[in-house]
Amino acid sequence: IQIKSIDYINATPFGTSTMFEHIYSGLTIFAVIGCVYKLVLHFLKTERFDNVSAFTGFFQFIGVAVLFVFSDQIVNQVVSLNQGVSTESIQTLNIKLDNELTAQIKKDLKPTVEEIIGEFQEIDKLRIQKKNDQSINPISSLAYDFQITEHSLKIAKLITWDAGMALQWKYIYFSIVIGIIASILAIPSVIISIMIKILLTVMVAGTKLVFLLAFIPGFENTWKTFMTNMLNILLWAPIFNAIYSFIISLVSSMLGPDPLGTGQIIWLTIVTCILAFQSISLTTSAAGVVIQGAGASMAGAL
Numbered sequence: 314i315q316i317k318s319i320d321y322i323n324a325t326p327f328g329t330s331t332m333f334e335h336i337y338s339g340l341t342i343f344a345v346i347g348c349v350y351k352l353v354l355h356f357l358k359t360e361r362f363d364n365v366s367a368f369t370g371f372f373q374f375i376g377v378a379v380l381f382v383f384s385d386q387i388v389n390q391v392v393s394l395n396q397g398v399s400t401e402s403i404q405t406l407n408i409k410l411d412n413e414l415t416a417q418i419k420k421d422l423k424p425t426v427e428e429i430i431g432e433f434q435e436i437d438k439l440r441i442q443k444k445n446d447q448s449i450n451p452i453s454s455l456a457y458d459f460q461i462t463e464h465s466l467k468i469a470k471l472i473t474w475d476a477g478m479a480l481q482w483k484y485i486y487f488s489i490v491i492g493i494i495a496s497i498l499a500i501p502s503v504i505i506s507i508m509i510k511i512l513l514t515v516m517v518a519g520t521k522l523v524f525l526l527a528f529i530p531g532f533e534n535t536w537k538t539f540m541t542n543m544l545n546i547l548l549w550a551p552i553f554n555a556i557y558s559f560i561i562s563l564v565s566s567m568l569g570p571d572p573l574g575t576g577q578i579i580w581l582t583i584v585t586c587i588l589a590f591q592s593i594s595l596t597t598s599a600a601g602v603v604i605q606g607a608g609a610s611m612a613g614a615l
Contacts, residue, residue, distance in 0.1 A: 315407075315499035316400040322506045323397065327514045333522050340525055347529040388520045391543055392513055396550040398506045402561040403499055409565060410491045418484060425476045432468045436461050490578050494585050498561070501592045505553050508593075512546050541604060548600040556595055560588045 443457040516539070523539040526532040567581055 315403055315495070315502070318499075318503055319398055319400055319506050322503065322510055327510060333519050336522055340522070340529075385520055388517055388543070391540070391547070392517055395509065395513065395547055396554070398502050398509075398550055399554045399557070400502070402554075402558050403495075403502060406498065406561050406565060407495050410495065414484070414487055414491060417487070418480075421480055421483075422476055425471055429468055429471050429476075432464045432471070436464045439464070487578065490582055494564075494582055497582075497585055497589045498564070501553075501589050502557065505549060505593055505596065509546060509549055513543070516543055516546075545600050545604045548603055549596050552599045553592065553596040556592050556599070560592060563588070 439457055439461050443454065446453065446457075520539075524536050526535045564581065564585055567577075567584065
């Protein structure tokens with residue numbers, strides 16, 4: 314269910330590429346005015362056209378225009394580098410916890426099962442003795458039946474209590490705690506997947522809007538900040554996968570010789586909660602160390 318939920322997040326569409334179309338249309342006129350204003354300003358600042366920069370200044374928008382035309386292709390290429398959140402570590406830990414519970418069940422049930430087998434063997438012996446007893450009479454036959462019934466009742470007690478009620482609550486407790494640990498560790502993966510999905514989708518939808526702003530005076534560096542933030546977000550998935558693999562390895566190493574002891578499982582749950590809830594902030598902080606951007610503040614808002 315955890316792995317499928319992450320796959321559903323990645324596959325479920327969010328927003329449309331035209332959701333900022335009304336803003337884009339409204340800013341186009343300002344971009345045109347901004348271009349004309351810069352051209353006039355450059356003309357007024359140029360007294361004599363006796364150098365190369367005086368002429369090239371009239372073509373200062375060529376670079377931005379090229380970026381604007383190919384902005385969709387550029388952004389789509391960058392977004393395609395998104396690695397996505399890995400689910401292998403989740404599956405590995407879940408299998409290990411399930412195997413630990415299975416091993417604990419086998420360990421607890423082994424003495425009881427051996428005792429039940431011994432009782433069945435005693436019943437078989439009594440039945441054979443009863444069959445082979447030449448001097449059997451109603452009283453001795455009743456004695457044999459009484460002993461067989463006694464062993465049968467003991468088997469019923471071993472099955473219903475020793476192998477049933479006495480251990481059932483223990484397994485319910487451990488199953489619930491293991492489910493909590495697995496769920497807590499899966500929550501950051503779901504959250505970071507949603508964050509990446511929403512932010513990258515919004516940024517792709519706003520690509521033309523950002524590169525259009527670059528034509529307006531005062532917003533020339535908007536597209537640079539935009540690309541910086543996008544690269545910052547693209548770092549989240551690989552960094553989170555590394556942090557998450559480290560957390561899983563740490564939790565796995567804490568599964569000692571008696572991992573399902575009461576104190577051990579409680580301590581493991583506490584450590585898991587702390588590490589899981591810190592994993593996202595660690596991811597965004599680490600990404601900010603590599604590339605400074607507004608990604609951390611966006612993550613905080615989400």
